[in-house]
Amino acid sequence: xxxxxxxxxxxxxxxxxxxxxxxxxxxxxxxxxxxxxxxxxxxxxxxxxxxxxxxxxxxxxxxxxxxxxxxxxxxxxxxxxxxxxxxxxxxxxxxxxxxxxxxxxxxxxxxxxxxxxxxxxxxxxxxxxxxxxxxxxxxxxxxxxxxxxxxxxxxxxxxxxxxxxxxxxxxxxxxxxxxxxxxxxxxxxxxxxxxxxxxxxxxxxxxxxxxxxxxxxxxxxxxxxxxxxxxxxxxxxxxxxxxxxxxxxxxxxxxxxxxxxxxxxxxxxxxxxxxxxxxxxxxxxxxxxxxxxxxxxxxxxxxxxxxxxxxxxxxxxxxxxxxxxxxxxxxx
Amino acid sequence: xxxxxxxxxxxxxxxxxxxxxxxxxxxxxxxxxxxxxxxxxxxxxxxxxxxxxxxxxxxxxxxxxxxxxxxxxxxxxxxxxxxxxxxxxxxxxxxxxxxxxxxxxxxxxxxxxxxxxxxxxxxxxxxxxxxxxxxxxxxxxxxxxxxxxxxxxxxxxxxxxxxxxxxxxxxxxxxxxxxxxxxxxxxxxxxxxxxxxxxxxxxxxxxxxxxxxxxxxxxxxxxxxxxxxxxxxxxxxxxxxxxxxxxxxxxxxxxxxxxxxxxxxxxxxxxxxxxxxxxxxxxxxxxxxxxxxxxxxxxxxxxxxxxxxxxxxxxxxxxxxxxxxxxxxxxx
DNA sequence: AGCCTGTCAGAAATCGATTTCAGGAGCAAG
DNA sequence: CTTGCTCCTGAAATCGATTTCTGACAGGCT
Numbered sequence: 001x002x003x004x005x006x007x008x009x010x011x012x013x014x015x016x017x018x019x020x021x022x023x024x025x026x027x028x029x030x031x032x033x034x035x036x037x038x039x040x041x042x043x044x045x046x047x048x049x050x051x052x053x054x055x056x057x058x059x060x061x062x063x064x065x066x067x068x069x070x071x072x073x074x075x076x077x078x079x080x081x082x083x084x085x086x087x088x089x090x091x092x093x094x095x096x097x098x099x100x101x102x103x104x105x106x107x108x109x110x111x112x113x114x115x116x117x118x119x120x121x122x123x124x125x126x127x128x129x130x131x132x133x134x135x136x137x138x139x140x141x142x143x144x145x146x147x148x149x150x151x152x153x154x155x156x157x158x159x160x161x162x163x164x165x166x167x168x169x170x171x172x173x174x175x176x177x178x179x180x181x182x183x184x185x186x187x188x189x190x191x192x193x194x195x196x197x198x199x200x201x202x203x204x205x206x207x208x209x210x211x212x213x214x215x216x217x218x219x220x221x222x223x224x225x226x227x228x229x230x231x232x233x234x235x236x237x238x239x240x241x242x243x244x245x246x247x248x249x250x251x252x253x254x255x256x257x258x259x260x261x262x263x264x265x266x267x268x269x270x271x272x273x274x275x276x277x278x279x280x281x282x283x284x285x286x287x288x289x290x291x292x293x294x295x296x297x298x299x300x301x302x303x304x305x306x307x308x309x310x311x312x313x314x315x316x317x318x319x320x321x322x323x324x325x326x327x328x329x330x331x332x
Numbered sequence: 333x334x335x336x337x338x339x340x341x342x343x344x345x346x347x348x349x350x351x352x353x354x355x356x357x358x359x360x361x362x363x364x365x366x367x368x369x370x371x372x373x374x375x376x377x378x379x380x381x382x383x384x385x386x387x388x389x390x391x392x393x394x395x396x397x398x399x400x401x402x403x404x405x406x407x408x409x410x411x412x413x414x415x416x417x418x419x420x421x422x423x424x425x426x427x428x429x430x431x432x433x434x435x436x437x438x439x440x441x442x443x444x445x446x447x448x449x450x451x452x453x454x455x456x457x458x459x460x461x462x463x464x465x466x467x468x469x470x471x472x473x474x475x476x477x478x479x480x481x482x483x484x485x486x487x488x489x490x491x492x493x494x495x496x497x498x499x500x501x502x503x504x505x506x507x508x509x510x511x512x513x514x515x516x517x518x519x520x521x522x523x524x525x526x527x528x529x530x531x532x533x534x535x536x537x538x539x540x541x542x543x544x545x546x547x548x549x550x551x552x553x554x555x556x557x558x559x560x561x562x563x564x565x566x567x568x569x570x571x572x573x574x575x576x577x578x579x580x581x582x583x584x585x586x587x588x589x590x591x592x593x594x595x596x597x598x599x600x601x602x603x604x605x606x607x608x609x610x611x612x613x614x615x616x617x618x619x620x621x622x623x624x625x626x627x628x629x630x631x632x633x634x635x636x637x638x639x640x641x642x643x644x645x646x647x648x649x650x651x652x653x654x655x656x657x658x659x660x661x662x663x664x
Numbered sequence: 665a666g667c668c669t670g671t672c673a674g675a676a677a678t679c680g681a682t683t684t685c686a687g688g689a690g691c692a693a694g
Numbered sequence: 695c696t697t698g699c700t701c702c703t704g705a706a707a708t709c710g711a712t713t714t715c716t717g718a719c720a721g722g723c724t
Contacts, residue, residue, distance in 0.1 A: 348713080350711095355712080379709085381709085383711050387711085
């Protein structure tokens with residue numbers, strides 16, 4: 001592995017001059033030429049570890065997410081990666097499995113690896129990014145806010161998304177609309193449930209006492225379990241709002257297994273159904289622009305890395321209702 | 333940020349002693365105590381960059397994959413991450429988008445960041461890991477072999493998977509079985525197609541000239557396009573083998589859009605259908621144990637990092653046919 | 665007592681880049 | 695001709711850990 005000293009020796013200059021050439025500082029044209037030539041013949045690549053040690057900041061940003069197998073987060077990851085790589089940063093993806101300890105571990109590593117910044121999709125409301133902020137590192141929260149600290153955040157309009165989904169079902173003629181959302185510790189889950197409740201409250205025609213709100217974990221299994229329970233009720237609902245994409249998948253599985261069509265039992269999903277093999281599903285979906293969330297978070301992070309100061313900014317991104325085409329034959 | 337010098341000063345010892353304590357070398361009990369205490373009061377965390385520079389090897393391994401949004405690779409990623417983190421390594425996930433230049437870029441970074449090793453799912457057969465190997469870095473290929481070099485690799489038995497899928501359709505009574513596999517440059521795609529062709533050749537009863545082999549990109553769009561074309565043929569097949577999970581999703585979408593059930597037109601998929609909302613699909617699937625691939629690759633990598641020498645090992649993992657339960661009502 | 669061995673701890677070198685500092689050359693103005 | 699300035703360049707310090715080298719000291723043996 002050639003070092004800057006080897007290049008300097010071959011080019012007949014000092015290492016300082018080589019460094020200057022590499023970093024585009026003023027150097028006489030002839031030395032510049034001999035340095036670049038020497039670098040090429042030696043196939044020299046600067047050692048990023050040494051550079052990071054000296055500069056005290058690496059050209060790496062971390063993206064910390066709770067579930068790498070959820071398309072919601074991988075799509076987000078692509079967005080972050082796009083903007084970051086555009087600006088010359090590498091993105092390292094860290095999967096916490098929703099485990100706060102693992103998350104803390106990754107944040108510690110980001111700190112001691114001198115990473116330039118972190119985009120954090122917090123596992124819980126107790127997530128602590130303060131040590132990073134104290135050291136002046138850039139931090140952006142995404143999907144869920146980081147508590148307390150004045151950190152930039154990019155979040156979905158979850159209440160609005162809950163409203164859209166619920167109203168879509170109401171407009172389709174369903175009258176006993178349940179909701180399966182995520183754990184009550186997760187603010188996004190709670191907010192989506194609030195949106196659902198708001199709509200039902202506003203619609204005076206809604207029969208009282210028809211408010212079935214179920215909390216599942218935000219996974220397929222959770223959706224299945226709660227959905228199955230709803231169907232067992234003595235006086236079951238006639239439609240359901242699924243709090244996220246995976247819960248939606250689980251709920252749909254149950255319905256399909258029992259041969260219940262979306263026309264009989266309404267279902268609307270907050271978040272995009274991943275890799276749906278059935279485009280005729282007739283399921284209204286609140287599309288969440290995850291990739292945009294990612295690029296936005298990336299952009300905010302880059303601004304912070306470039307020295308932007310000031311209080312935490314908050315970008316709220318709305319969901320977008322997508323109702324299925326009424327006639328399946330019209331789909332191409 | 334406290335450094336080792338701060339700890340040394342507070343503990344009244346030399347930095348060398350602090351380092352020894354931190355790395356579990358023999359030190360007198362009293363100094364050991366004062367060092368650990370000083371470290372705690374200063375909330376000291378070793379700077380990994382400095383350590384990496386001196387040690388010439390970081391505690392980070394890279395996982396380079398072509399498509400982070402494909403569940404096949406995210407599941408693989410979990411496997412790698414599990415084993416690596418178990419051994420104290422952080423995993424950085426790099427998405428190449430199937431772009432050889434991006435891949436090369438990531439490999440260069442792995443080199444200049446002094447990463448301990450790389451698990452590489454190559455984007456193309458031209459992928460070059462030689463610079464890493466020349467520098468003694470650990471490299472393991474996964475999903476597809478890396479050409480030339482004697483690198484460890486963990487791959488699916490793709491021919492066998494193709495055979496399983498094809499035979500499942502034949503056994504179900506289909507007689508004109510087409511195949512939509514991936515690009516002809518991708519060896520996994522070609523091998524799955526070969527398995528399909530083998531079975532058809534072996535079955536003497538198969539009508540000659542009935543070998544529809546289509547190449548798609550390994551994405552949903554590719555599966556849709558080729559599937560639609562197959563159905564337009566003057567003398568269309570009556571079943572199809574989908575070369576990977578996403579092609580399978582695309583093909584199923586077309587079938588569902590046209591109201592064709594898997595009973596009328598057979599389909600078998602190589603790879604697991606992601607997040608299927610329809611568990612009653614009656615689609616035979618060749619399950620590919622991706623997570624196991626990941627853990628295996630991780631284990632091989634760790635052995636190499638720990639100094640294992642010798643020629644490239646090759647682990648071939650078989651797929652496993654999973655046929656749907658005949659009676660949907662039996663599913664719970 | 666004298667010698668040898670082994671253990672522990674500090675001083676200093678080291679990893680490979682960047683950056684500060686200081687000096688020398690060249691040029692313009694006084 | 696001198697002063698003052700800019701522009702290049704190299705020597706050396708620096709980032710923060712690890713590791714080698716060296717010396718001090720204790721204990722065992724003849």
